[in-house]
Amino acid sequence: MQRVPARPGAPVDTIDTPALVVDLDILEANLDAMAATVRAAGLRLRPHAKSHKCPAIAAMQVARGAVGVCCQKTDEAAALVDAGIGDVLVTNEVVAPVKLARLAELARRARVGVLCDDARAVPLLSGASTAAGATLDVYVEADVGGHRCGVAPGEAVGELARAIADAPGLRFAGLHCYQGAAQHLRTPPERRAAIEAATRAAVASRDACVARGLRVDMITGAGTGTFEHEIASGVWTELQPGSYPFMDVDYARNVTADGAQRFRQSLFVLAGVMSTPAPTRAICDAGLKAFAFDSGLPQVADRDGAAYVKASDEHGVLDVPAGNAASLWGARIRLVPGHVDPTFNLYDFVVGYRGERVEAVWPVARGTLG
């Protein structure tokens, strides 16, 4: 467990480093913008909490009208339900009996949903749910183009939905149609084309359920990169964007329709410079254990021209082309993570600040099993 990196009310320059920090003014503006957009479209917003794993931020999303949140693991769901979030959808397959038992226990205290893409899971889900005296919402995951989990769209979805609807302790809750691979296609036409294909897959899957006498109350999916296209489709009923409160270097590479980013960067890693061994080189205390590097290097937010060029375990190498690296010795800098979700997962706390003042220090339910 990490040391708590700051105290509410303290000046920002007392935050210990490296720390994950969020600008609350920008965070709130991002939350408001998405809530307004989805409300105007007449759809339900169920933000994905896998990005932050932070019950306090989930509560801010629900306070702005979200119906609940998504998460990716049973223990994330437990942390969210324990914090008072009443409606949590685990957007993942869960098949291990010990995890299913936990999930079913949660479903006694909150509305809990989970995905299914295999008929072999139905008796396990049903057994866990009935043993707990609970009802689990089960969504069929259709593979709408991401080619990760999910059954083939169309008839196979209908067959699995029928099996779920017939199983004790389970409620067939709808279809999970998430095209994850489309989120980081770089241009709007690419993303639109991917979601148009996903739309056809979702419709075929819905029709196959209806043909078997099933109501499809919910088609849920979408992410920060594509949600406008899911809105435009007229098929999705619920949207699951997760990164929009924070953004990251990778999402900043997405071109938006008007060339501008709709959401602003609110999340940073605050690092300290502890060595300036050459005129163009400064070393900070945030390296491979302070950022996820799957989407590339972090970017320097505050120092014009300086660039984060290399990482080792606890060192980040900054190139300072102006040649005045020595002036950064002992300084603190904000860095933009390459990929928000796995970077959040490195921290036990996120520090919320407003202006020059720490306002909140929130626990992050990181490292969860299940």
Next chain:
Amino acid sequence: MQRVPARPGAPVDTIDTPALVVDLDILEANLDAMAATVRAAGLRLRPHAKSHKCPAIAAMQVARGAVGVCCQKTDEAAALVDAGIGDVLVTNEVVAPVKLARLAELARRARVGVLCDDARAVPLLSGASTAAGATLDVYVEADVGGHRCGVAPGEAVGELARAIADAPGLRFAGLHCYQGAAQHLRTPPERRAAIEAATRAAVASRDACVARGLRVDMITGAGTGTFEHEIASGVWTELQPGSYPFMDVDYARNVTADGAQRFRQSLFVLAGVMSTPAPTRAICDAGLKAFAFDSGLPQVADRDGAAYVKASDEHGVLDVPAGNAASLWGARIRLVPGHVDPTFNLYDFVVGYRGERVEAVWPVARGTLG
């Protein structure tokens, strides 16, 4: 904080997933092999604990004759000292006053060392140490070829060493000469050449200290990739390898002199397969939050032919060329991390097993500040 993934005495197949697990027979053989090699060379072994951040494993290293351990952060040092390790070297520059105060407090309870590569740090180190009534061991870090932190070898090292030796509360403890960039050069001749250059830099630095009337009791450095070359140099007095207890995919790419790996892979992530949506595709529950990806993808340890080909936050995509992916549904597989150090940093616990039985569940001092 993670759920504890297993209980000592329980069968291995009850470990919850994803979990970090270590084969204790292999771990002990690796620890024994390094201890014997360094002892035979007549040098001191101070293993680097940044790889595992686990006081229990540090204690196993000390029990085999290590003089103490290294770590990379002040809070790692605190966790190690709290657990009874009496001699800890922070192989990093520390310049933030709040961190220096913590380090000096630790030095009242244990032998604590730290690096310095800037004259501006000397009064800060000295002030913290005298304020705590402690003595800090301070090593000058020379840049022996890694081009990360460190002063230029030779005269600049001697000048800084003199300033440290003259400062109240500090003991000039020697030279830190670590060629980190050489650890992953792939062939023995490349690594040997890099350490020969580092040797010349270390000797020039030592000579500059001696010319200023200073004794150089210790030249410390080396890693799992190069330690044989530092032994051969006759210059280093203490070795700091960190990865040898565990190994990883990246170290397995190093060619060793006789074509064989001296240390065996002991560390794995245990994952559960929760979806097999296509004959050649299986999805496990270990993704971007279960491994560090800076050194590439993990490798499948147990299933011949299966390969880990893609990751998202909580999913790992396995290619199963034999076409029998469905047989893996619900199965548990061991995966070899790409890079051991930042992967350890994702877990609050490491599970030690022997044969089919869990023997220990050790806390990991992950996510440390400072």
